[in-house]
Amino acid sequence: MGKSLLEKVWAAHTVRELPSGQTQLFIGLHLIHEVTSPQAFQMMREQGLKILFPERTFATVDHIIPTDTRRRPYADEEAEGMMSAIERNCREFGIRFFDAGSGEQGIVHVLGPELGLTQPGMTIACGDSHTSTHGAFGAVAFGIGTSQLRDLLASQCLAILRPKLRRINVDGALGPGVYAKDVILHIIRRLGVKGGVGYAYEYGGPVLERMSMEARMTVCNMSVEGGARLGYVNPDAATFEFLRGRPFAPVAEDFEAAVTWWRSMASDAGASYDDIVRLDGAGIAPTVTWGINPGQAIGVDEKIPAPETFAPDEREVAQDAYAYMGLKPNTPIRGTRIDVAFVGSCTNGRLSDLQEAARVARLGHVAPHVKALVVPGSEAVARAAEAEGLDQIFRQAGFEWRLPGCSMCLAMNPDKLVGRQVCASTSNRNFKGRQGSPAGRTLLMSPAMVAAAAIEGAVVDVREMLGKKEGSRDP
Amino acid sequence: MSQLIRITQVKGRPIPLRGNDIDTDRIIPARFMKAVTFDGLGQHVFVDARFDAEGRSLGHVMDDPRFEAKGPRIAVVNKNFGCGSSREHAPQALLRWGIKALVGESFADIFCGNCLTLGMPCVSAGEADVSALMAAVEEDPAHDLTVDVETLTVTYRGATYPVSLPAGARSQLLGGTWDATRILLQAEEQVRQTAARLPYLRRFAPE
Secondary structure, eight states: OOOOHHHHHHHHHEEEEOTTSOEEEEOSEEEEOTTTSHHHHHHHHHTTOOOSOGGGEEEEOOSSOOSSOOOSSOSSHHHHHHHHHHHHHHHHHTOEEEOTTSSOOBOHHHHHHHTTOOOTTOEEEESSGGGGGGGGGTOEEEEOOHHHHHHHHHHSEEEEOOOEEEEEEEESOOOTTOOHHHHHHHHHHHHOTTTTTTEEEEEESHHHHHSOHHHHHHHHHGGGGGTOSEEEEOOOHHHHHHHTTOTTSOOHHHHHHHHHHHHHHSOOTTOOOSEEEEEEGGGOOOEEEOSSSTTSEEETTSBOOOGGGSOHHHHHHHHHHHHHHTOOTTSBSTTOBOSEEEEOHHHHOSHHHHHHHHHHHTTSOOOTTOEEEEOOSBHHHHHHHHHTTHHHHHHHTTOEEOOSSOGGGTTOSSOOOOTTOEEEESSSOOOTTTTSSTTOEEEEOOHHHHHHHHHHTBOOOHHHHHHHHTTTSOO | OOOOOOOOEEEEEEEEEOOSSOBHHHHSOGGGOOSSSOTTGGGGTTHHHHBOTTOOBOOOGGGOGGGOOSSOEEEEEOSSBTBSOOOTHHHHHHHHHTEEEEEESOBOHHHHHHHHHTTOOEEEOOHHHHHHHHHHHHHOOOSOEEEETTTTEEEETTEEEEOBOOTTHHHHHHHTOOSTHHHHHTTHHHHHHHHHHOGGGGTTOOO
16 A cells, blocks of 8 residues: 655654654754744753754744844834844854844745755754645645743754645646635635644645746645645655755755655555645635635625624624624625735745736735735745846735735734734634724635726726736636 | 653633634734744733723623633633634643633634643533533533543533543643653654655755
């Protein structure tokens, strides 16, 4: 019988089975950022612990960093405190720090892949739930808490149970104007925000096979929003080509040896799964969330679902969502007025995301009542986008072109919603208060859809905007 | 390194936190995560559900005098509690408010793991049992609820409900190894052997 990637990677990294029944799992790559690490370093000091593999931990700053200026000290004293702490901790523990302005700084889940740190067959952990992003490369990558971060610094290991495995096959092909973001929102809508609890998701099928690496990252990124701690795509030629020539990728004949090993880690044809789900790619429309969790999503041409369409245990959350969002059941989501548009985050802050948003931005100007931000995912993304003139396209269309960071995805820096503002956002969570105002409202959608909403001043079907303005060209 | 603390039973006054899919942003909003320590998080737990912008109480159950109690507390929750972000700030805030264990229908994986590293059991019960327990607590909260890790039961006002824990969690709590650092550090030689077998750690250069 064949084995899945999850089983192979797990076996290769198992140090031993613990008496508790958990696995002591070796973690090949540890990424850290300023928000969830300082307490772990403090625990290390208090408990007299030493870091075991300092060369396998890499650090950056992303959550709290301002996107308008890099001037130190930061205006926010607490943010400055976090920044100084990670600088000091990296120095003291011998950890490589990709500092702001180094040319390498970025959102931790954008930076890992673009530096070639993220590779197939690895185990990867980070004190951030969107670590599932790295699964796009066929890595077993998941988020951890701060005490586990301490364990990892001290032992390069975690005590953890292997999750069950669900295969999600997306068959057919995506229609025009439909992107990876729509695919993952659709998956979460179908399987629910708790459907993945206890599972890892293996995404596959023709739609995933044809996706670029950046698109696969968008899908894997939001696995955790569906309840799955990790999600991955089996590595293939697209994965290997993406990695070739990256700073931390193997070189010359070692690269060929790597490809052989990477290929061997992919799931075998006869691998067994605890569950298999099949979805049709052609049935996915540009998707928008209307509620307070990412599963409360609909196609842009649908109406907000009525309470009776929900299972009894989801009705209460739906009622809560109508009230919080100020939206009524049985009304279209299209035409919902927005105040803010945000393009960025570890979900959709990569070059191809900015290219798709720019393609729409070229067609018009941001509506007068809308504040629109574009925040590149990393300094490298910003450089590449500027080399193509995307920053100019955005600026001319009335978008603000910012410096890289997490920004308004979770609003730990000065970029925040105000009051009950509605934000069309390419980020990953539409939780209550997520974007910095306790009453702020978030509509999640793809970068193209956010750019279209910015121009229209309201939720609109990007397919129509592209079709109308770009003429007969296939959108 | 911390001492071995075996957790066989947690007893305390219950606090019902009703609702499915309560995310960690709601438990502790990101704006309170800018401190470099976990100290003081307890006062901000569920802050936006408890207070309006002017700091006036919204009548949340945590501020309801009927549910006020001293000593350790046990939260009773519904489905997928703690979903979203991996922030340990969420269990830390609950713990610092006084919650030492949680009973619910289900918990998000990362949240549950984070609670375990703090010695806070997250025990799961069936929907009907949680519903009955929640009703019993809301009717009369002035009794101690007992979470028994040994027998995997929860008892309140004379009624006993069967519960489960993720594999491994029970023996970690009972054995006092829920703080995994000590265990993980016992195998340094095996850790180095595992590392030596992984070709990517030498950048795929020949051995």
